[in-house]
Amino acid sequence: MVSQEARREPGRKGPKPPIPLSVLTGFLGSGKTTLLNRILKDPAMADTAVIINEFGEIGLDHLFVDQTGDGIIELSSGCLCCTIRGDLVTTLENLLRHLDNGRKDRLTRVLIETTGLADPAPILHTVMLHPYLVMRYRLDSVITLVDAVNGFSTLLEHEEARKQAAVADRIVFTKTDLLQTPAARAEFEKLKHRLGTLNPGALRLDAQSDEVQPSKLFDAGLYDPNSKIPDVATWLNEEAYAANTQGHAPSHGHHHDGHHHGHHHDHDHDHDVNRHSEAIRAFTLATDRPVSTSALEMFLDLLRSAHGPKLLRVKGIVHLAEDPDRPVVIHGVQHVFHPPTTLEDWPDDDRRTRMVFITKDLPEGFVRKMFEAFSGALLPDTPDAKSMTDNPLAISGFTSPVR
Numbered sequence: 230m231v232s233q234e235a236r237r238e239p240g241r242k243g244p245k246p247p248i249p250l251s252v253l254t255g256f257l258g259s260g261k262t263t264l265l266n267r268i269l270k271d272p273a274m275a276d277t278a279v280i281i282n283e284f285g286e287i288g289l290d291h292l293f294v295d296q297t298g299d300g301i302i303e304l305s306s307g308c309l310c311c312t313i314r315g316d317l318v319t320t321l322e323n324l325l326r327h328l329d330n331g332r333k334d335r336l337t338r339v340l341i342e343t344t345g346l347a348d349p350a351p352i353l354h355t356v357m358l359h360p361y362l363v364m365r366y367r368l369d370s371v372i373t374l375v376d377a378v379n380g381f382s383t384l385l386e387h388e389e390a391r392k393q394a395a396v397a398d399r400i401v402f403t404k405t406d407l408l409q410t411p412a413a414r415a416e417f418e419k420l421k422h423r424l425g426t427l428n429p430g431a432l433r434l435d436a437q438s439d440e441v442q443p444s445k446l447f448d449a450g451l452y453d454p455n456s457k458i459p460d461v462a463t464w465l466n467e468e469a470y471a472a473n474t475q476g477h478a479p480s481h482g483h484h485h486d487g488h489h490h491g492h493h494h495d496h497d498h499d500h501d502v503n504r505h506s507e508a509i510r511a512f513t514l515a516t517d518r519p520v521s522t523s524a525l526e527m528f529l530d531l532l533r534s535a536h537g538p539k540l541l542r543v544k545g546i547v548h549l550a551e552d553p554d555r556p557v558v559i560h561g562v563q564h565v566f567h568p569p570t571t572l573e574d575w576p577d578d579d580r581r582t583r584m585v586f587i588t589k590d591l592p593e594g595f596v597r598k599m600f601e602a603f604s605g606a607l608l609p610d611t612p613d614a615k616s617m618t619d620n621p622l623a624i625s626g627f628t629s630p631v632r
C-alpha cells in the first residue's frame with residue numbers, strides 16, 4: 230500500500246504508486262474557478278485531471294475554466310456530496326482505465342472542484358471506501374478557499390463553510406486585495422482567529438501572493454513522493470494545535486445554547502463569535518506509553534461507530550506495544566478510516582503516540598478520557614476503562630469491524 234510507495238525504488242516492478250487526489254472547495258463565490266484558472270497555467274499542473282462538479286441543470290463553470298480538452302471533466306446534474314457520487318466513482322475508474330490501457334500516458338494527480346455548498350467529507354469517503362479506488366488513489370490535500378471579505382459572516386451563518394474550513398489541509402484566503410478599510414481588516418483578523426479555532430493545523434496561503442503554487446497547495450499528504458521518509462511532523466502539525474489550546478482558555482470551550490447572539494458584527498469576544506462554530510474543536514492527544522493493538526482498535530472502533538459523524542478529521546501516529554519500532558499511521562474522515570498504514574521506521578526521535586482531532590459536538594475531555602481508558606490506563610480495572618466498558622452505548626461500538 231502507501232508504505233510500499235515510500236519504499237519504492239525507481240524502475241522496480243510492483244504495484245503502481247497511488248495517484249494523489251486533492252479536493253478544492255470553498256463557499257459560493259469564494260474564488261475556486263479563478264484560482265483553478267490560475268494554477269492550471271502552471272506547467273506543474275500538466276497531466277492533472279480536473280473534475281468539476283456542477284450543481285444545477287446546466288453546468289456553466291467549465292465554460293469559465295480556460296483549459297479545454299482531456300484534462301477537464303465536468304460532472305453535472307447534482308452535487309457530488311449528495312446525489313452523484315456514483316458518477317465520481319465511474320469517472321475515477323475511467324481515468325485509471327485510460328491510464329492502464331495506454332490511452333492516457335500520464336496522470337500525475339486528480340483535482341476535484343466541489344460546488345460551493347458541498348460537504349467535502351462524502352467526497353473523500355467515495356475514494357476511501359471503495360476497495361479498488363483506495364488502492365490506486367491516495368488522498369493528498371483538501372484545499373479550502375476562504376473569502377477574506379465575506380468569510381467571517383459566511384462561517385457564522387453556514388455549517389457547510391465551517392466544515393469546509395475544518396477539514397482543510399490548506400486554507401487559501403481570496404480577495405485580500407479588497408481589504409481596504411480598517412474595519413474590513415479588523416473583520417479579517419477575526420476570521421483568522423476563528424479559523425485558528427476550527428482548524429489550527431492547516432497551512433494558510435494568500436491567493437493574491439505568489440505563494441499559491443501547486444508546490445504549496447499539493448503534496449500535503451503524509452507521503453512526499455520525493456522523499457522516502459514520511460514527514461509526519463508536517464503532516465500532523467501538532468504544535469499548531471497546542472498553540473490553539475493555550476490561546477483558548479478551557480472556560481471558552483462551552484457554548485451558550487440558550488442565548489443566541491443574533492448580531493455578531495461588532496463582537497470580538499470568543500463567547501460572542503458564534504455559538505455554532507464553538508461546537509467544532511481542534512485538539513491533540515499524546516502519550517509516551519505504548520498502546521496495544523487491541524486497545525487502538527477498540528478506541529478507534531468505538532470512536533468511529535458511536536461518534537463517527539462528529540469526527541471531522543483524525544490523523545495520528547501510534548506507538549504499538551507489540552511492534553514498537555514500526556509506527557502505525559491512522560487517518561480518518563468522520564466514520565471512515567483509511568486502512569491503517571505501518572511505517573518501516575520512526576520518522577524522527579519523537580516516538581510518542583500523537584493524534585490530532587477536529588471534532589464537532591464531541592468535547593475534547595470526552596475523547597481524552599476515552600483514549601486514556603484504552604491506552605494509558607489499560608489495566609483492566611482502572612476506573613476509566615471500567616466506566617467505558619460498563620457503558621452499554623460504548624459496547625455497541627465494538628461490533629463493527631475496523632478497516
Ligand SMILES: Nc1nc2c(ncn2[C@@H]2O[C@H](COP(=O)(O)OP(=O)(O)OP(=O)(O)O)[C@@H](O)[C@H]2O)c(=O)[nH]1
Pocket residue numbers: 255256257258259260261262263264290344345403404405406407436437
Ligand atoms: N478582487 C478579487 N476578486 C476575486 C478574487 N478571487 C475571485 N474573485 C472574484 O470573485 C468572483 C467569484 O469568483 P469565482 O472564481 O467564480 O468563485 P467560485 O468559488 O468558483 O464560485 P461558485 O462556482 O459560484 O461557487 C468573481 O467575480 C471573481 O473575479 C480575488 O482574489 N480578488
